[in-house]
Amino acid sequence: MNIRAFLNLLVVALAATAPRLAAQALPQTTAERTNYAATSTNADVGAFLDSLGLAGAPVAVSEMSSSALGKPIYFVIASDPTVTSPGAAAESGKLVVYLQANIHGGEVEGKEAVLALLRELAGPRRDLLQRLVVLVAPDYNPDGNDAFGPQAVNRSEQNGPAVVGQRPDGKNLDLNRDYFKAEAPETRASLARVYTTWDPALMVDLHTTDGTLHGYQLTYAPPLDPNGPAGPTAYVRDRMLPTLRQTLQDKYREPIFDYGNVETQQTPQSWDTYAPLGWYGTNYLGLRGRMAILSEAYSHADFKTRVQVTHDFLVEILDYAARHGDEIRRLEREADRQTALEGAGTGTRPSLAVAYKLASRGVEPVRLEVTQQVRTYPLPVKDRFVDSLTRPLPAGYFLPAADSDVAALLRLHGIQVQRLAREWTDTVEVLTGTELKPATREFQGHHLLEVTGTWARAPRRVPAGGYFVSTAQPLGRLVFALLEPEGFGLARWGAFSAGSTSGLEFPVWRAGRAPRAPSRVLP
Secondary structure, eight states, X not given: OOHHHHHHHHHHHHHHHXXXXXXXXXXXXXXXXXXXXXXXXXXXXXXXXXXXXXXXXXXXXXXXXXXXXXXXXXXXXXXXXOOOSHHXXXXXXXXEEEEEEOSSXXXXXXXXXXXXXXXXXXXXXXXXXXXXXXXXXXXXXXXXXXXXXXXXXXXXXXXXXSEEOOSSOTXXXXXXXXXXXXXXXXXXXXXXXXXXXXXXXXXXXXXXXXXXXXXXXXXXXXXXXTTSOHHHXXXXXXXXXXXXXXXXXXXXXXXXXEOOBOSOSSSOXXXXXXXXXXXXXXXXXXXXXXXEEEEEEETTSOHHHHHHHHHHHHHHHHHHHHHTHHHHHHHHHHHHHHHHHHHHTSSOOOEEEEEEEEEOXXXXXXXXXXXXXXXXXXXXXXXXXXXXXXEXXXXXXXXXXXXXXXXXXXXXXXXXXXXXXXXXXXXXXXXXXXXXXXXXXXXXXXXXEEEEEEEEXXXXXXXXXXXXXXXXXXXXXXXXXXXXXXXXXXXXXXXXXXXXXXXSOOSOEEESSOOOSOEEEOO
């Protein structure tokens, strides 16, 4: 038995005999021990979690996987009574919430805040664990975290600590642009070990913002891709986040607001949110029909303030989720049901976006810092996106047999994929006369491809061994986002073997109905 397995068994034994722990028995974070002069290394995170376990905290600590450079990605399950598997969580009836910190290695307050919160879940906030299973990745990007250097170099606009890590992982990838293509081991681990296994109802992604100078300690955003099932995203945007904003103001005197930036600080015209692409973690969760919150502590606030407001935001998110668990669960189940039905053609199939435009919820007062003073400006708050170009949702997509890597990637996302045992002939939609326009600048190791062409209906023979990916499944909206050629999915990253030559028919075909040929579902 390895040491971590032994510690987990010890946790269970201690938790049974020590339902409440003395505060002096619990560890401090590196930030606390140094009066917020320093932040934790990945080894510090592991030592803190081990100390929690030895003190009898209701946590099970394991490793999600290893990073690109071989560092452990610690993964914590907090629950009372102890839960160690998705099946046990389902049997308990508790809502599963996933907190992810430090996806960008230098943005460190989320890491310190979740560690302090885990300690509190062993003590004064343990009652939350009667209604929630809380999953935590305190240091999702350990390679970036441990690439320490001067804050002035690694995070030039950030107000401490003096030494922090770097944004990318050990493969020099921005992990918050990797959710579709899943090239990083960290992303692949989270897809396999968290999203397709635990299927959390709510995910919170913790960051530090830079850019516009404003008057808020933290800004936030819901999922932004309008192609996600509407119910969960609308609930987060229109109900949960406004309530949390008011609570942070009333209870803690901490001003928070929707994430945004202005183009010109001196003459602001509107408060604009960030891109809606599913490459970003919170947008990706929205496409899966789940709730998600982006948390961006204000980089110009001091380190202690950033940790505190992030901690308080998390506490209130968990409290809200615990009080509204039945409602949240109902919305996610309805999203799954409706998505599967629309793909099956039971109702009218929707038209979904392959291009987007910003939209405003109206003019509101926004606090901006200009010439070192915070002033309030009435600005359109552009907090959402709407369609600017759409395509109808098909019954599914046919992929050539040569694209087995794409099929395997879809399975990693939890998407059901069928492989035809016999050829199938049908009328499908094909993108003809394609033009592939690569970006001039490299991005994340790729020259992104803009795919255009003309859609036409034509008879086609799908050979045995080809793949069919139905949209009549709970992840049907994610299928569209990944496979629609003109959108921002896998074609944009050059994923298809025959999709790199202009003037040809694109190898992904849109199906009007599911094939009736014998097939097997990929494991």
